[in-house]
Amino acid sequence: MKIRFTYVLLGVLLLALSACSNSGPDSRLVKKWTLVKVDGYGPDKDKILGINTIYFDLKEDETFKGRWYDQNNMTDFIDLEGKWLSTQYDDKIDLFLFYGPNQKKSIIFNISKVEGNDMTMRISEIDYFFKAK
Numbered sequence: 005m006k007i008r009f010t011y012v013l014l015g016v017l018l019l020a021l022s023a024c025s026n027s028g029p030d031s032r033l034v035k036k037w038t039l040v041k042v043d044g045y046g047p048d049k050d051k052i053l054g055i056n057t058i059y060f061d062l063k064e065d066e067t068f069k070g071r072w073y074d075q076n077n078m079t080d081f082i083d084l085e086g087k088w089l090s091t092q093y094d095d096k097i098d099l100f101l102f103y104g105p106n107q108k109k110s111i112i113f114n115i116s117k118v119e120g121n122d123m124t125m126r127i128s129e130i131d132y133f134f135k136a137k
Contacts, residue, residue, distance in 0.1 A: 029066050030090045032118045033099065035136035036061040043131035052079050060101070060134075062088055068101060072111065090115075099125075 039058035042049075050056075058081065060070040068088045074080040086103035097115040102108075117124040121136035 029062070029064055029088075030092065030097070031064075033062050033090055033097075033115075033123075034064045035121070037123055037134040038137050039132060040135045041133040043133070054081055057081060060088075070101070084111075 037060045039053070039055055041055065042053045045053055054071070054073070058071050058073070060068060060072075062068045066087055066089060068084070068086060070084045071081050072084055074082045084101060084103040086101060086107045088102070089100050091098050091100075097118065099113040099115055101111045101113070103110070113125050113127065115123060116126045116131070123134040123136070125132045125134070
């Protein structure tokens with residue numbers, strides 16, 4: 005009985021996840037977002053942090069182009085291109101970016117706020133502020 009319940013629960017979770025991904029893109033996110041501020045860092049660090057250089061251009065057809073930090077050197081940036089999707093649970097939004105050959109690489113971001121042309125991502129206890137341009 006316990007095993008059957010586990011399979012039923014797993015099936016329901018898969019259906020819910022499928023429904024989220026098939027409902028189309030979140031229209032609030034379909035914009036070109038540019039990093040304008042990183043909490044706790046001043047203008048002397050802007051070039052290192054990629055202020056006005058880091059961006060995500062999220063398209064309605066669920067494709068994107070963007071620039072983010074290189075995993076191997078956080079002062080260098082890499083250009084990304086691929087597919088995106090988002091999920092929302094309560095007040096939290098997760099943004100999934102799939103990039104690279106056949107979109108086999110991915111990055112997941114937690115978006116803590118989206119209001120109009122302002123978006124805040126929380127990464128490792130640091131807030132990254134984006135503006136739509």
